[in-house]
Amino acid sequence: MKTLNNKKKYIHLLPVLVIMLFSSCIYEIDYDGDLPEDRFVVTALLEEGSPMSFTVFHSAVPGLYYDYEDDWDDDDGDSGPHWYNLNEYNSFADSSYISVFVNGELKEAAMQTDKAPVKFDYIPKHGDDMLVRIENTKYKTVEQRLKFDMTPLQIDSFNISYQIVSSDNCFVVYLEINDDGGNNYYMLDADFISPSSLMNPKILYESHPEVYFSNNNGMMYSVDDEDKINRFCVFTNEKFKGRKYTLKLAFKQDYYYNPDNSAEEHVFEVRKIDANAYNYLYSLGNYMDAWGMSMNPVTIQDAFTDAYGFISIKKSYKKAVDLSALISGNPFVLH
Amino acid sequence: MYNKILLLLLVVLFFADAFGQKYVVNGYIYDGQTNETLIGATVYEPSSKSGTTTNAYGFYSFKTSFAEALLEISFVGYEKQVLQLTLTKDTLLNIYLNPSTTLDEVVIRDNSEQQRFLKDEIPGKIEINPQIVAKMPTLTGESDLLKALQMLPGVKSGTEGTVGLYVRGGNSDQNLYLIDGIEVYNPNHLMGFISAFNTDAIKNIDFYKGGFPAQFGGRVSSVMDIRNKDGNNEKIKGDFSIGLISAKMNLEGPIKTDKTTFSLSFRRTYLDLLLKPIIWYATRDDDDKYSFAYHFYDINAKIKHRFNPENSLTLSVYSGRDKYSFSDKYDYEDYENSQADVFWGNTIVTLDWSHKYSAQLFGNLSLSYNRYRSSMGSEFDFTGYEQEKIKYHTEYTFLSAVEDIILKDNFNYYLNAYNSFNFGVNYTHHHYTPEITNIYSTENGAYATDPYKVSNNKDADEFIVYAEDVITFNEQTSLRAGVHADYYNVESVSYFSLQPRLSFRYSVSDNLSLKAGYAVMRQNIHLLSNGLFSLPTDLWVPVTELIKPITSNQVSAGVFWQIKEGINAGMEAYYKKLDKVIDYKDGVSSFNNSENWEQKVAQGSGKAYGAELSIQKNTGRLTGWIAYTLSWSKRVYPGGEINNGKEFYDRFDVRHQFNAVASVRLSEKWDVTASFVINSGARTNVPIASYYNPMGYNASYGYFSSSELINIYGERNNFRMPSYHRLDLGFNRTSKKKNRVSIWSFNVYNAYNHKNAFFVFLSDKPNTLRAFSIMPVIPTVSYTRKFI
Known part of the structure; x- marks a missing residue:
């Protein structure tokens, strides 16, 4: 219905398009003024007691990335490259050197090669004052200082069940967060729910309304809750600071989604994250969900001045889920 | 105090x-x-x-x-x-x-214009001669008041070819257009490419961009006060003209000599009539029959009756409407029929009684009805013959409107040669219908989906009281001081504002004046618009409890110099602060409906400052002006919804602008008018970098589960488009015979065919953008015959 609405409303644009087609022309202009140099792109959430891993990418000047019209075998003497600037294969910032300092002392350093994540043996501890430095001759060095002193995540109640909600088989999550009153940011994640289901749950109960979908700007998905999304499942405690927040969500089971079946157990994770991670994910979600004509772009909030992304800390509450046991019985119908 | x-x-x-x-x-x-x-x-x-x-x-x-x-x-x-x-x-x-x-x-050989140029206290006031507007070359060959205004210092045009005005850093919805004192909500025809004002009907135009007199209010950036002709009191006369896309006629004269006069101007485009046979010919052998048609018309009509020297009554009507329709019928294996009609326009009816109470007190009382309305309707029918007979039907209707009933009582009291007062009271009842939408679909007569309905209406009452004293202290010094008080109530929300207005003039010598002005203006409605074209889906919405009125504080000062008889120069500087301006949040489409509009916009502040220099020549064979504007315009939305709360340059932050208009009388028959504009390009959003979304990378498996390219824009309006420049030429050949005058007008828009960037987008080459240009050289011709 919404799509129909928009289509019909754009019908008045037809005369404008006709005028433009009759009289339009396209020409090229240089665009090399103040473009920033290519930069590191990194997103990492580190947690005390868990191994650290980084994958570093890089940005490039804007432009389209494959010349479909240029044939590999043509006679223009140009044997390639036919890929311009950036693609998902060359976006890795290999040969980048990642150093981890703890309390001013170099603990470990490694180089990223062959697009593989850089994994460290050092396990962060509570109270660590860590500096992560990423270097590469092609890009500006990026540094992030992290203090592993995040207050604990307090979950009063947590339950996952398998139910039928509005004729859909769903994983229903019941969650009570006891907020400690600070400026807190939260995130949900689950490795057995498809990304599309994760971002678009049905809210069955929320003790403080409009918290979970507060990052929905009323853009494309604004008609009702069914269409609202929270792409990275992040939310703030602005409306329940120092109080208990109860949330009951139903995530549709996606039969086409095939999680790692080799794992007997899967994990549903509630995270406490810092402002840098929240701001990036919140704005990136808005960027990815923005839709429509004559739209101003979303500016993504990075934690760095000379790089894109964030390196942040988190505290996790992990609920192990035996998926086969959970869905073996018939789901009961939720009324 | x-x-x-x-x-x-x-x-x-x-x-x-x-x-x-x-x-x-x-x-x-x-x-x-x-x-x-x-x-x-x-x-x-x-x-x-x-x-x-x-x-x-x-x-x-x-x-x-x-x-x-x-x-x-x-x-x-x-x-x-x-x-x-x-x-x-x-x-x-x-x-x-x-x-x-x-x-x-x-x-001009009298000195009245020089007198007003030097003696009028208001620094930002420009008087525009409708005859010069009529001679200026335009895009469609149709003389256009708003496009003439775009050639003035401090006024910028918006989207190429359109009539939007961006005055001293303001937005296009911040201009008050008045016809005989009543606001025109939609000043556009043809998606904004032609203005709604027929220059043939106009008697007088005053344009204010600062130092606003106290009687004006309701918009924060400019006021255009248009007065239409009352009608010839001596004899019936008229003229008609035929242009490339439109024809118009004017008729005026006495109904009863010295008592009652009338004036009637009518204009209509005939694109629809021209297209009809072309489309018929193009589709005569097709199973798919389609057609589309567009036209607009406007009527200015006025009847004035003078009862005696003290009393006169005037009934004036303005009505303008655009209509676009589209149909597509396919009848071969299946049957399909779709039909759409779009209407939008203004209607203003005013009854005005002017009365001379005494030799020193003059007043006018008027009652007006004002309506802006846009509506759309479309239907789609489908019948499948081959498969099972399915009858599918869908209907869509949309309505948006503003209706006002206005009562105004204005007075001028002339105490003496050195002191006069302007004061008055206005009451307006506004009825807003931002949107009524109905959509439903049926399949074999039963609802295929739930009907979609949006309906919202709001009533508002506005009371205005203003008073102003114009004092001439001595030959050198005069002051205009006033206040405009506005009380606006919409539903349970009320806003009150006291808006001081002050203008001051000091004449250093007989040919040099210094002027300064300060004005606070308040705007109680917002236009939800796409910002590119004027469309029927642009919605006027009143302020709410959440979305507050816009306020501007502007101070301006200038030097006004009569270089020699007929040649004036003015230099003016201004600083304008805007509070509670609105804009769509980052990532929100402006092509949208009124639903949840408060959540889609953010309120912030803006500032604009600059200097304007102009030199006018009003006498001799060559007349015209040159103007240069240096300006800055910025916005900030502290809530962080736009540009993360950081200050950024407005889209129409045009740093340099130069305009030149010259009209030369070559002979008794021929005159030529040229207008040239060159300015810094407008700003737009262009990516400055790209990367693959790292959140889509699955490190466990070593691949991107969702390979989405992220474009980084840095900040809003980060790219300035190439400089804009254009030369327009107009040639008029006038031949006079006993009782008639014939004028052939030849116009060339964009005479040297410069490709100005309409918008830009990423090219398929690194470090390269592509610019889309829509207005090449466009010649037009029109013919006018006047009966005198």
């Missing part, structure tokens, strides 16, 4: 009236040939070096201290009259000025 100010004012008034002035000369000033009242004509007494000008009804009142008074009466394009009067009492004196016959109509 207020008591002291009041006391001071009373003292000023007492002394101002105690200069020994005794006789009041008052009346109307008319065109000697048509008996049309003249607005802004000057009455000047050289011995006292004081004077006055006629108001919007052609009325003047002048108090002199001399029994033997010498008065000079002048108006642009008319022969000056010098009257020697012997006065024994207050005297009613109606004055008839004859148009200059020996000179071209745009040539």
